[in-house]
Amino acid sequence: MADDNTSRFDRRTFLKTTGAVGAAAALGGVTAATPGREPGPKKDEVLVGISAGEGDIEQKVAQYTMGNAEIVHKNDNLRYVAVKVPGNETARENFINAIENRPGIKYAEKNETLETQLTPNDPQFGDQYAPQQVGSDQAWDTTLGSSNVTIAVVDTGAQYDHPDLADNYKANPGYDFADGDSDPYPDDAANEQHGTHVSGCASAVIDNGTGVAGQSNSSLINGRALDESGSGSTSDIADAVEWAADQGADIINMSLGGGGYNSTMKNAVSYANNQGSLIICAAGNNGSSSVSYPAAYSECMAISAVDSNENLASFSQYGDVDLAAPGVDVLSTIPTDSYARFSGTSMATPVTSGVAGLTLAKWSSLSNNELRSHLKATAKDIGLSSDKQGAGQVNANNAVSTQPGSGGGDNPGGDTSSETVSGSLSSYADYDDYSWNWDFSSPSQIKIELSGPSSADFDLFVNEGTTTAASPSNYDYSSTSTNSQETITIDNPDTSTALQIDVDSYSGSGSYDLTITEYQ
Numbered sequence: 352m353a354d355d356n357t358s359r360f361d362r363r364t365f366l367k368t369t370g371a372v373g374a375a376a377a378l379g380g381v382t383a384a385t386p387g388r389e390p391g392p393k394k395d396e397v398l399v400g401i402s403a404g405e406g407d408i409e410q411k412v413a414q415y416t417m418g419n420a421e422i423v424h425k426n427d428n429l430r431y432v433a434v435k436v437p438g439n440e441t442a443r444e445n446f447i448n449a450i451e452n453r454p455g456i457k458y459a460e461k462n463e464t465l466e467t468q469l470t471p472n473d474p475q476f477g478d479q480y481a482p483q484q485v486g487s488d489q490a491w492d493t494t495l496g497s498s499n500v501t502i503a504v505v506d507t508g509a510q511y512d513h514p515d516l517a518d519n520y521k522a523n524p525g526y527d528f529a530d531g532d533s534d535p536y537p538d539d540a541a542n543e544q545h546g547t548h549v550s551g552c553a554s555a556v557i558d559n560g561t562g563v564a565g566q567s568n569s570s571l572i573n574g575r576a577l578d579e580s581g582s583g584s585t586s587d588i589a590d591a592v593e594w595a596a597d598q599g600a601d602i603i604n605m606s607l608g609g610g611g612y613n614s615t616m617k618n619a620v621s622y623a624n625n626q627g628s629l630i631i632c633a634a635g636n637n638g639s640s641s642v643s644y645p646a647a648y649s650e651c652m653a654i655s656a657v658d659s660n661e662n663l664a665s666f667s668q669y670g671d672v673d674l675a676a677p678g679v680d681v682l683s684t685i686p687t688d689s690y691a692r693f694s695g696t697s698m699a700t701p702v703t704s705g706v707a708g709l710t711l712a713k714w715s716s717l718s719n720n721e722l723r724s725h726l727k728a729t730a731k732d733i734g735l736s737s738d739k740q741g742a743g744q745v746n747a748n749n750a751v752s753t754q755p756g757s758g759g760g761d762n763p764g765g766d767t768s769s770e771t772v773s774g775s776l777s778s779y780a781d782y783d784d785y786s787w788n789w790d791f792s793s794p795s796q797i798k799i800e801l802s803g804p805s806s807a808d809f810d811l812f813v814n815e816g817t818t819t820a821a822s823p824s825n826y827d828y829s830s831t832s833t834n835s836q837e838t839i840t841i842d843n844p845d846t847s848t849a850l851q852i853d854v855d856s857y858s859g860s861g862s863y864d865l866t867i868t869e870y871q
Contacts, residue, residue, distance in 0.1 A: 358770065358772070359768075359770055359787055359788040359789070359790060359867070360770065360772045360785050360786070360787060360788075360867075361785065361786040361787075361788065361849070390529035390530045390531075390578045390583075390587075391529060391577075391578035391580060391582055391583060391584070392464040392580075392582050392583065392584055393433070393435075393462045393464075393584040393586065393587075394461075394462070394464065395435055395436060395437060395438075395443070396423065396424075396433045396434060396435050396436070396461075396462035396584070396586070397433070397434045397436055397443055397446055397447055397450075397459055397460065397461060397462065398431050398432070398433055398434075398458075398459070398460050398461070398462050398585060398586060398613075398614075398615045399412050399431060399432050399433075399434055399450060399456060399458070399459045400429075400430060400431045400456070400457040400458040400459075400614055400615065400618070400833050401430050401431065401432070401455055401456060401457060401833060402430070402455050402456075402457045402808035402833050402857055402858045402859075403430065403805060403806060403807060403808045403833055403834040403835065403858075403859070404455075404806045404807050404808060404858055404859040405455035405858075408425055408427060408430055408431070408432055409422055409425050409432055411455055411456075412432050412434065412450070412456075415449070415450050415453050415456075416434060416450075419436075419437045419438075420434050420435065420436045420437075420446060421434065421435045422434055422435075423435045424586060426586070426589070426590055426593065428593055428622070429589060429590075429593055429615065429618050429619055429622065429832075429833070430457075430618075430833035430834065431586075431589075431615050431618075431833070433462055433586050434446070443461060446459070447459040447460065447461070455858065457614070457808065457831075457833050457857065458614040458615075460613060460614060460615065462584050462585050462586050463584070463585045463609065463610035463611075463613060464582050464583070464584060464585075464609060464610065465577075465582070465583055465584075465585065465588055465607045465608060465609040465610060465645075466577070466581050466582045466583075466607060466608070466609050467506070467507065467545045467577060467581040467582075467606060467607055467695075467697055479563055479564070479681075479682045480659045480677065481552070481566075481676075481677040481681050481682075481698075481702050482564055482565075482566060484659065484661070484677050484744070485566070485676060485677065485702060485706055485744065485745050485746055485747050486731075486746045486747045486748030486749065487564075487566045487567070487705070487706060487709065487747040487748075489747070489748035490706075490709055490747035490748045490750070490751045490752070491557065491558075493713060493751045493752065494709060494712045494713050494751060495557050495558065495567070495568045495709075495712075496554070496557070496566075496567030496568035496569050496705075496708055496709050496712045497568070497569065497708075497711075497712035497715075498519075498568065498569070498570045499570075499712075499715070500567070500569040500570065500601050500602070500708045500711045500712050500715075501521075501569065501570045501571075501572060501598070501599060501600045501601050501602070502553050502554060502569045502570070502571055502572075502600065502601070502602045502603075502604060502701075502704050502705070502707075502708050503525075503571075503572050503573070503574060503595035503598065503600035503602070503603045503604065503628075504546055504549055504550050504553070504571060504572070504573045504574070504604050504606075504701070505573075505574045505576050505588060505591045505592060505595060505603060505604065505605050505607070506545055506546035506549050506550075506573065506574075506575070506576070506577055506604070506605075506606060506607065507537065507543045507544075507545045507546035507547075507575060507577045507578070507579065507581060508527065508529075508535045508536050508537035508538065508543055508546050508547075508573065508575040508579075509524070509525075509535060509536075509537070509546040509547045509549075509550045509571075509573040509575075510536065510537060510540065510547045510684070510685075510686040510687060510688075511524040511525070511535070511536065511550075511571070511573060513547060513550075513551075513684050513686070513687075513688060514561050514562065514688055515551060515555045515556055515559070515561050515562040515563060515684050515690075516547070516550055516551060516554075516555060516556065516571065516684055517556075518556045518559065519554045519555075519556050519565075519568055519569065519570060519571050520550075520570075520571045520572070520573075521570050521571065521572055523572075524571070524572060524573055525572045525573035525574055525575065526574055526575070526591075526594060527575040528574060528575060528576045528583075528587040528588075528590050528591045528594070529575050529576060529577065529578045529583060529587055530575070530578075535573040535574065535575035537579065537686055538578070538579050539579040540686035540687050541686075542579045542580075543578075543579040543581075543686070544685040544686055544691070544693075545577070545581055545606070545693075545697065546573060546575065546577070547683075547684050547685050547686050548683045548684060548685050548691070548693050548697075548698070549604060549606050549683075549697060549698070549700070549701045550565075550571055550573065550683075550684065550701070551563060551565055551683035551684030551685075551690075552565060552566075552681060552683045552698050552701035552702050552705065553565050553566060553567070553569065553571070553604060553701035553702070553704045553705035553708065554566070554567055554568060554569045554570075554571050554705055554708065555683060555684055556568060562684065562690055563682055563683060563684065563690060565683075565701075565705050566702060566704075566705025566706050566708070566709055566747060567705045567706070567708040567709035567712065569601075569602075569705065569708030569709075569712070572595070572598060572600065574591030574592070574594055574595050575591075576588040576590070576591040577607065583607070585610070585613055585615050585616055586615065588605075588607065588616065588619075589615050589616050589618070589619035590619075592605070592616075592619040592620060592622075592623050592630075593619055593622055593623065595623065595628065596622060596623035596626040596627075596628045597626070600623075600628050601627075601628065601629065601707075601708070601711055601719075602628065602629050602630075602631060602704050602707050602708055602711075603623055603628045603629070603630045603631070604631055604700055604701050604704040605630065605631070605632040605633065605645055605646075605651070605700070606632075606633045606695075606696070606697035606698075606700045606701060607632075607633065607645075607697075608632070608633055608634075608635045608643035608644060608645065608646060609643065609644075610644060611644060612644060612647075613644065614831070616644065616645050616648070617648055617831075617832075618832045618833060620645055620648050620650040620651055621648075621650055621830055621832055621837070621838065622832070623650070624650040624719065624838060624840075625836060625838050627718065627719050628719055629652070629707060629719040629720075629722050629723055630645075630650055630651045630652065631651070631652045631654060631700055631701075631703050631704045631707065632645050632646035632648075632651040632652065632653055632654065632700060633646060633653075633654060633695070633696035633697050633699070633700045634646050634653045634654055634655045634656070634667060634668045634669065634670075634672050634696045634699075635667075635668035635696060636666045636667065636668065636695055636696055636697075637666070637668060638665060638666050638667065638668065639668050639669075639670075640668075640669055640670050640738070641668065641670040641671070642655075642668050642669070642670050642671055642672060643668060646672075647671065649828060649839065649840065649841070650838075650840070652673040652674065652703070652723060652726075653671060653672045653673050653741070654672065654673065654674055654675065654676055654696060654699045654700045654703050655667045655668065655669050655672045655674075655675045655676075655678075655696065655699065655739060655740065655741070656675070656676065656677070656678025656679060656694075656695065656696045656698065656699040657675045657676070657677060657678065657679070657699070657733065657735075657740070657744060658677070658678075658679035658680075659677065659679065659680070661733040661734070661735075661744065662735075663675070663735060663739045663740075664678055664679050664694070664696075666694070666695070666696075667696055667699075667739075668696070669738050669739045670738050671738070672738065672739070672740070672741040673723070673727060673741040673742065673842075674703055674726060674727065674730055674740070674741045674742060674743065674744065674745045675699065675733065675735065675739065675740040675741060675743065675744045675745070676699035676700070676702040676703045676706075676744060676745050677698070677699060677702055678694060678695055678696055678697070678698045678699030678700075678702070679694045679698075680692045680693075680694055681693060681694065681698040681699075681702070683698070702745070703726070703745045706726070706745045706746075706747040706750060707722060707726060709747050709750070709751060710722060710725065710726065710747070710750040710751055712751075713750075713751040714751075714755055717755060720796065720798060720840055721755065721870075723842075724795055724796055724842065724870070725750060725753075725755050726742075726745055726750055727741070727742035727743075727842070728742070728753075728795075729746055729749035729750040729753050730742040730743030730744060730745055730746055730749070731743045731744045731745075731746040731749065766791070766870075766871035767868055767869065767870055767871065768790035768791065768868070768869045768871075769866065769867065769868040769869070770866070770867055771864050771865065771866040771867075772785070772864075772865050773862065773863070773864050773865075774854065774862070774863055774865065775860070775861060775862040775863065776803075776807075776809065776854070776856040776860055776861065776863070777856075777860050778856065778859075778860050779856050779857065779858050779859070780856075781856050781860070782822075782853060782854060782855040782856060783853070783854045784820045784821070784851070784852070784853050784854075785851075785852040785853075785854070785865070786849040786850065786851055786852070787849055787850035787851075787852060787867050788849050789846045789849070789850070789869070790869050791846075791869050791871050792846060793846065794844060794846065794869040794870055794871060795842065795843060795870050795871065796840060796841065796842050796843070796844070796869075796870040797840070797841050797844045797850070797867065797868065797869050797870070798838065798839070798840045798841075798866075798867070798868045798870075799811065799813060799838065799839045799840075799841075799850075799852060799865070799866075799867055800837070800838050800865070800866045800867075800868075801830070801835065801836070801837040801838070801854060801863060801864075801865055802835070802836060802863060802864045802866075803834075803835025803836070803837075803854075803861060803862070803863035803864075804835055804859065804860075804861030804862065804863070805834065805835070806859055806861065807835050807856065807858060807859025807860060807861050808833060808834060808835060808856070808857040808858045808859055809835035809837070809854060809855065809856055809857065809859075809863060810823065810829065810830065810831040810837060810854075810855045810856075810857050811829065811830045811831075811837035811838075811839060811852070811853070811854060811855070812825075812826035812828070812829050812852070812853040812855060813826060813827060813828040813829070813839050813841070813850065813851065813852055813853070814826055814827050814828075814850070814851040815827055815828075815841065815844050815845045815848075815850055815851070816845035816847050816848055817848055817851065818848050818849070818851070819851065820851050820853060821851045821852060821853040822853055822855070823853075823855055826853070828841060831857070835859075835861075835863065850867075852865070852867075
């Protein structure tokens with residue numbers, strides 16, 4: 352609770368006029384794809400999300416599916432199905448327009464294609480610079496990492512028996528979501544090198560007398576969601592993220608991107624964040640001034656790439672980035688039993704993930720959000736603008752040698768202030784608005800958590816720096832999964848006005864708890 356035991360919630364309740372209806376249901380797990388579903392991009396599919404409380408998700412969508420459209424995949428936990436809609440782009444747009452406003456349908460969107468964030472040079476061998484530049488070699492005097500820390504690589508397949516990776520890959524190395532089998536090994540070693548390279552950037556075995564050193568001796572697992580072309584569908588990647596979280600991954604590395612905002616992927620990273628995973632993503636490689644998705648989701652850390660002189664790489668996207676890391680000519684493992692230099696924010700991302708693993712080996716009690724803020728608090732200012740380096744270049748030695756809560760800046764782990772308020776919503780037409788009065792003058796982070804009924808679909812919306820109430824049509828931050836478990840985390844929030852919070856019933860009714868935690 353707040354230190355003075357005074358509630359910091361101001362409550363305003365109104366009635367809204369639009370919404371959708373709901374019933375009752377339970378959640379399950381991932382269901383295997385229909386036999387014969389091809390790996391890789393799935394441009395002829397539409398993803399349909401179904402609100403909690405609508406019963407069997409496949410039956411719900413089937414009643415609206417006509418003609419040659421066919422349900423080919425479902426994920427009961429994230430509550431979406433993939434519908435194959437033959438024909439051209441217009442046919443899929445017509446299907447989306449026809450189904451998205453049906454009762455109980457939360458969203459309908461194209462099954463977009465995401466790709467590796469790699470800008471390869473001709474492969475060449477040489478000395479490493481990344482571990483030295485981010486201080487991992489100094490941090491190794493404190494810890495080499497721990498097998499109790501797990502990094503999940505959501506990527507192409509990985510050569511998990513590579514001599515420089517085998518000791519860090521778990522006995523069960525992962526799952527192949529692209530092909531729908533239990534073996535994430537590359538199908539085509541010559542053309543499927545990305546996941547192996549990313550694995551080595553993070554956790555090639557340190558001090559084993561072989562090849563190169565990653566940043567930490569963390570345990571590795573691989574969710575193969577991209578095929579040998581380096582591309583994959585939103586649905587395969589979202590399923591892999593969910594799987595990684597369910598495996599207990601402390602860190603999920605996503606060196607991939609493409610497309611825009613996507614509800615299915617947003618729900619997947621929200622789920623993983625709520626399960627305790629820190630999600631680290633590539634900012635993108637087109638050189639633009641905004642980061643790509645999934646890095647742009649608030650649940651994810653966006654990583655830009657710098658070169659060996661600590662200048663922003665010419666290809667690196669920038670904007671709302673969290674950290675920078677080496678991503679030019681980074682030497683790492685590739686199939687088969689080899690090494691090469693690759694460039695891209697794809698490389699900067701696992702360097703950061705490896706440092707995160709090293710940090711968690713030293714400070715094992717940190718939550719995912721605390722780890723995120725500790726990495727930012729201990730980053731090194733390399734003289735770039737904040738839109739290019741974020742909080743700075745990730746620094747392993749600072750992260751393992753600085754006590755959490757004593758580093759200043761963005762660092763939960765010091766003082767906290769927390770309060771919970773309970774409420775209820777009577778139907779889809781109901782919502783509650785709150786204003787949160789700040790405890791700390793300059794908190795490093797605030798976390799807003801909603802826990803509502805399993806038979807309803809409640810959403811969470813937040814505005815900062817304004818007195819305008821948040822709503823589904825006016826918000827700075829949102830969490831809108833297909834159930835009622837929502838979380839929003841804001842780093843360095845604007846405290847010039849009270850925080851505006853909206854708890855909104857998309858469908859259903861019941862009681863909820865809303866918890867706000869400020870970190871000094």
